Amino acid sequence: MLVRVRSKQGTVRFEVDPNDDISTLGTKIADHLNLTDYSSIGISDKPTTTASTPIKDLVGKSIGQLGIGHGELLFITYQETVASDSSQTNNVGTKASMPFDIKQDPIDDLLEKQDGLIKRGRDSKFCKHAANGMCDYCMPLEPYDINYLTENKIKHMSFHAYLRKINKQNKHNSKFIPPLEEPDLRVKTNCSGTHAPWPEGICTKCQPSAVTLQLQQYRMVDHVEFSVPSLIDNFIHFWRSTGTQRFGYLYGRYEHYPDVPLGVKAVVEAIYEPPQEDEVDGLTLILPWNEEKLVDEVAMNCGLQKVGMIYTDLTDDGSGLGKCCFSAAMQNKHPTASKWSASGKFNSRFVTCVVTGNSNGDIDVSAYQVSNICASMVAEDIIEASVDPSVVRVKESTSDKYVPEVFYKYKNKYGVNVQKSAKPCFPVEYLLVNVTHGFPSNPVPLFTSPISFPIENRPGIESQDLKGLYRHLGLEASGNVHVDYVSDFHLLTFVKGTGILDQNDFAALARLAVSHEEKDANQLAQSTGWQTLVTIMNLS
Template sequence: MLTLVRIRSKQGTVRIEIDPADDVSVLGTKIASDLKIPDYSSITISDKPTTSTPIRDLVGKSINELGIRHGDLLFITYQENVTSESSKTNNVGTKPSTLFDIKQDPIDDFLEKQDGLIKRGRDPKFCKHAANGMCDYCMPLEPYDISYLTENKIKHMSFHAYLRKINKQNKQNSKFIPPLEEPDLCVNKNCSGSHAPWPEGICTKCQPSAITLQLQEYRMVDHVEFSASSLINNFIHFWRSTGTQRFGYLYGRYEHYPDVPLGVKAVVEAIYEPPQEDEVDGLTLTLPWNDEKLVDEVAMNCGLQKVGMIYTDLTDDGSGLGKECCFSAAMQNKHPTASKWCASGKFNSRFVTCVVTGNTNGDIDVSAYQVSNICTSMVAEDIIKASVDPSIIRVKESTSEKYVPEVFYKYKNNYGVNVQESAKPCFPVEYLLVNVTHGFPNNPVPLFTSPKNFPIENRPGIESQDLKCLYRHLGLESSGNVHVDCVSDFHLLTFVKGTGILDQNDFAALARLAVSHEEKDANQLAQSTGWQTLVTIMNLS
């Protein structure tokens, strides 16, 4: 008896009959013939839209052995001439060729392979089946299950839970539509309508859609974890010493956060403070600064990246979230997240904002947040601005140079009825915020373990960095040997990198020692020409 298999491709869905005993190569041949695929070897096949296996790797196995049954739906991808007309359309489960090779963060690749289901035990009250059975009361929940999220007070589902949710809806389409889409708030100046181009003319085809603000249901980062409390203590030491505010970049990595289904946490290992002019009620920054790429390279050598920013706001100066929100949006726009699931190849950002401020008890506390995707788009298009009231955001008026679409927001009135109002001229800033939790690990294992702190950069009059200071910090005056723990300091690494004495290979060896804490790496570094040159220069300084 022949087996009917449904094949979904860029060209839609076709049905192919095949003998269960046939080799998979027979199925491949029929697919290539029906869909007129010129390169049979380029076909990949899978029973899921998010994974694929080259069909040539399966040759030798029968349809039966591969578990393909009557009525199964299989997803295929294949290479074709990119100039052909068919390349302009994509099928369910097939990543567009321009997105297929996008390098995502390792955490995205990891989470895409997880089932993400929320496991539940057997309910003693309602489950009437045997111990190895399953029913509606104990079957696993999807990671975006609203009842579970509400019960566990998770205000925003994780990004990958959200991606699973919309991908499940997307599977119902006959053709692939990239599930993620960046908001488009620009006027189409190449409109085909019979009118003069904007600003002389505009129609419903070329004007951007109205914006309805609502709380974003997902968040790109669910938690910020500072690897050690000393990171915050060292950062606010400047404020304690001078009474002025301070800004720093957070360097770390992204890891799985198990407290939220398919969650992501930003693990902060270092705070770097760029050049800045500090004041009691604010600060002045010039970004990017000259050595920003140098610091990013140091972080990369340590397996880290820029994950966010932190600054103090320890005076009641009336600034507040309005300005912070626009600043955060601009920074998130500078640090987009690569994604295979958006036609642009990037979607939103995992760049987090942390603010050190006072809480209701008069203590110093840290708050962490991001701004929504629509907020970053509105800031990028210069549609909104901060107001004198820190809890309010203003919407700009349209001009001959800039078209501002209609903006609305919804809320429940005193009678519990949903009401929609125009956001012009202003609306509450809370519509743009995405709350992120933060904390410290129960058993800290920081990456950098130096027992004493190397002076922090760009703190004139408080701390200074020079070769003599480096020499004393390393303890070379007593032994001349490389102390494993002493070099494990991010600020030390950026200073050494800035001297330019070590070449790329020798600095990589120093960075490797700083994060591995291994004696063998210390011995290798001590024998390098660059390190010996650095020690000699320190001796002469």
């Protein structure tokens, strides 16, 4: 349909679809007016500036939902872009001004400032120039260079390398167009077709496009680093003691991973085990649990966040990768903020780690994520797990649920690419993104208590109480705050859960746990809240 737009430059017509997001119209208007983005555009159905609504506040709604029909006349206001010789262009290749004020993770802000180029030395065989010269054989490579990635056995490029790759074509654009877009597998509403709305009717305009599965080029996290081996040992101890499976959340932070161009690693500093019912061949979780917000606040006080999950699958032989639906649901729950997406979020850095048996019969850890299309398919209830862990089932359409066609491509025995329907099932490997894992060569963990405080929610194995806390801190002998013994994540969550310390006193305790400074210990010891806690522990 056609929409008329009137500005101080005159009236212009744009062809749009009623199902298009309003940002699509905003982008077309900005392009016509030579604006860097559409964030300054105000839109109204009346010729007055006071009634204008910022178009950025309407993002997420379709043109049809906003009541804009064929031939509609809209009035817009905007701020003209002022050219400046000092305007900054970031390393991704587009103008630094963004249409959304998105608070990204610090690792994203850090990597966006790096050039990401892969440096190469002078090739003694092919370089014929002087030492300070450069040629095709020694010039730096882009972080997404396919030959470099293949030679170094990097199966998936990093997310920021992928971002540089897709932004390369926008290098000389004067306007910002968010290059990232989440898959949309929903039936579009307000279809212009001459049929009843879904589920009574559907046509090619409103039904979601067919999905063709392929391996994801990039990965949001390139490596998982456990700060110390004891994190895994303490987690597996429950299985060794009971023979039943176990689940935990990974708390840590994201850092630069130099082994992959513009890479990101999740550094795990603690594993928290929520309430669960454990069995020999599985476990039952109730998520979210009551204390989840409390634990997240403890992590935040320590400069950490939830970066993933880990669970044991020690009845498996190493082939049990069919848990992708659970991983997808968790990734959907923990999206990554990104200013490069029109929605302000894109994919997820939430990782899944599985402690399982390998082909040699040993205990090992595998780490992975699921692809963005997998997360979208799970969110729209299109796929489900099957009895065979190596395949995933595609659901059938019902009277009130439309499932688009799903295909996957593979090479047959003649080396020819063949497309095949994914119904009723397809290999799970099309949804998985492998992530490496390991331990640092020189561990410098955030939490340094020489004795582990009892781990939560392990009835019959370990228990947490005030008397045990008193003994753990060594207060029976000295009454002083021991710096090292306080530095334990499980201790912090237990103390937080007692509610004895107020927000300021607990922040002081958390600061001591991660700083390991005597001055912080002295400050905590003098606080009223800590003295109250010591008194209560002494009376327990």
